[in-house]
Amino acid sequence: MTSVQEQAPAKQSWRRCPGCGELNYGKKLARALGVCPECGYHHRLTAAERIEQLTDTDSFEQLSTHVLATDVLGFTDSQPYPDRLANARAATELDDAVVCGTGRIGGMPLALAVMDFRFMGGSLGAAVGELITRTAEDAVDRGIPLLIVSASGGARMQEGVLALMQMAKISQALASLRDAGLLSISLITDPTYGGVAASYATNCDVLVIEKGARMGFAGPRVIEQTIRERLPKDFQTADFLLAHGQVDTVQHRQDLRGWLASLLAATRPATGPLPMRPELELVRDADRKNEIVRDPEHLPTVDAWESVGAARQTSRPTTLEYLELAFDGFVELHGDRLAADCPSIVAGFARLRGRPVAVIGHQKGHQTAELISRNFGMPQPEGYRKALRVMRLADRLGIPIVTIVDTPGAFPGKDAEEHGQSIAIAENILGMFELRTPVVTVVTGEGGSGGALALAVANRVLMFERAIYSVITPEGCSAILWGEATSAPAAARALGITARRLLELGVVDGVLPEPPDSDPTDAPVMAAALGAAVARTLTELDQAADRDLIRDRRARFRAFGGAGVLISEVRKEPVE
Structure with missing residues (x-):
């Protein structure tokens, strides 16, 4: 047993504060819940x-x-x-x-x-x-x-x-x-x-x-x-x-x-739907009816390089803004229980239309200071470990998981490599296939490589109309395959990273329309679209005839690439 000499002070008229040495009047200290009004010491x-x-x-x-x-x-x-x-x-x-x-x-x-x-x-x-x-x-x-x-x-x-x-x-x-x-x-x-x-x-x-x-x-x-x-x-x-x-x-x-x-x-368990908050009523009736576009033919053709620029705008809503506008009562949890807390990933619990949900998302920022403090939304391994810890807690509690993806990719620095960046991403990808609770992902801006996929192994993946999702940045692809970075626009078009193309490929299950070009970052409207789409998707998963969510998630990812390969099987004779 560790020896700690200071004992709880007996009830008396005056108490000397161990923090600052000031005398605290007993009744005043009690009204302050035992916290010294001079220095904040917690008796x-x-x-x-x-x-x-x-x-x-x-x-x-x-x-x-x-x-x-x-x-x-x-x-x-x-x-x-x-x-x-x-x-x-x-x-x-x-x-x-x-x-x-x-x-x-x-x-x-x-x-x-x-x-x-x-x-x-x-x-x-x-x-x-x-x-x-x-x-x-x-x-x-x-x-x-x-x-x-x-x-x-x-x-x-x-x-x-x-x-x-x-x-x-x-x-x-x-x-x-x-x-x-x-x-x-x-x-x-x-x-x-x-x-x-x-x-x-x-x-x-x-x-x-x-x-x-x-x-x-x-x-x-x-x-x-x-x-x-x-x-x-x-x-x-x-x-x-x-x-x-x-x-x-x-x-x-x-x-x-x-x-x-x-x-x-x-x-706590859901007790019934909550009314939509007044600021979210800004969404038009037509937007409500078409909150998820599932047919790529109903989406306009957008130049891929223009989508890259739109997805990277620092004025786009962040995960914390979506939490403030579309969810209620968010409680943030920190730390990976091993080494650090990564500010590039936000994780915790909130309520969506009366339903408890775990929300995990990349966090960038708008101003330079915030972008730097959040590492431009590029997580360290500790961020992915925090995310998986909260997802596993939600799974044990039977609470659905919502992930919000907006990252250029996982941070590629020396410390990240020393702390096991590849292992952390791999553990997230594998761990999400073991979750028994519904998982819905929304790509709201950049979906960069494994850094994005580590939060996107979901039963349903949605994305905003001007978001992107790619195996590598166009600049990185251009540098590797073209030999120089100036061909990034051509690389973007070749990579198939737009919402329409990804919906055609089945990589995403639906697309959320965005406000018109004249007002591309209307946060309340985008938050309303995200909240409505996630709530609707969770309801669809609730009502699915086959509620085996693990099998559903594994089958979804098992199917990718089937149309892009030729498979021939050679029948082997049994060994006698």
Whole structure:
């Protein structure tokens, strides 16, 4: 167990802030949810305070089961373990370091297990493991999500290897939650270390960390003593963990309840269609009736090089704009859980006409600074790993997936190669063939090579009228086959990258008309077309006589190229 010296402050009129040293008046600090008004330091909360802050008023019902730890090993250090337990129970009025039960957040039910650091440093022992496991099992029985709030130094040393086994015991309960298609959420608070960090605090589907919290397997002091190096000041902090792709979001305590409510709303089962938002009513009736063009003869012939220019316009709507205009309640998730968060791919959950959907898309930008910060929509391997992680979560929850493609291609840099760019793209392509939930892709701008295909292995692929989809950029093709880049227009025409040609080839299943040339980037109209087309396509997939979505997806891609090859079979005589 990692030793953390600071204990939760006792209730008193004044508290000195560990962050800035200022004295905080107790009642004022309580009104600020325990956050220092001077420096923003998040004081530790008791389990009761945390439950009161997060759940709807009077909605929490504590688990009726009482579980008490016993001294199986006869452990004594500076005092016998039974004495330590008795002192902790007297000081906290708790049976052990976790309070469990059910409640509501934003009106939505969930099971909660909330740790209390005051009880022996929030250490994980057999009683804590049993209570959290029973809470997870209760969530499965009720068919509701689970929220675990961690605050712990790690496994309880006084219970030896039995405490170690609780890491696996709780993890198997989380596996049952996954099998049941239920969401698990980990709220990481300060501090979360050792066996808790290396099990249920990071085994949940979504990881949210409170601002200012720290998490790690070993404490900074132990690491410095082991490796004999000074660590960065922000090491193991919330922002450090977000930058290194290990958590989905960092939230200020004042925003936690609202963020959790939004996540629960974005992932709950559909309750019926939502009315179209007023700004989307701008679409004309004729556009609604013809929202998806399925016959290439109904599309105008557009010069391929002109389509390249249109698809690359920085004024075209981005994934975040489509999310704002066509979807409701988007909750973004971050990180690949390995190394970093790639800003070139946006991923998370939202609602479309009342239906929960996972949305994953390339993100470019409009202005130079944003384009640079988003790497011009060219993802690193971490972006594809984040995308696949969110897609697999949606698959477990039974939520349809919508991908929005707009990229020149995957980033070809040195770091990307070192981090396994080819492997990341390959894993996405293969992984999408294993998804049991509907997948719909819309190519909204550039569909560049494998960087686009890694998000486009879908049951249905749509594209906008002036978008493009290609094996390589026209400039790259020109440089390789023509020997110079000036033949890019000819290469574009030869590659067959326009919406009409791709519809003829069956690479896309439908085309979405765009506003006239005089107003090529009318974001509300394009967002309305995208939202309507995706909703309609998902409904068609729902109503399909054959609902084997995996077989449908594999058959779709199995058929490509059949008309472009000659196949002759030679019958072999059986070997005697």
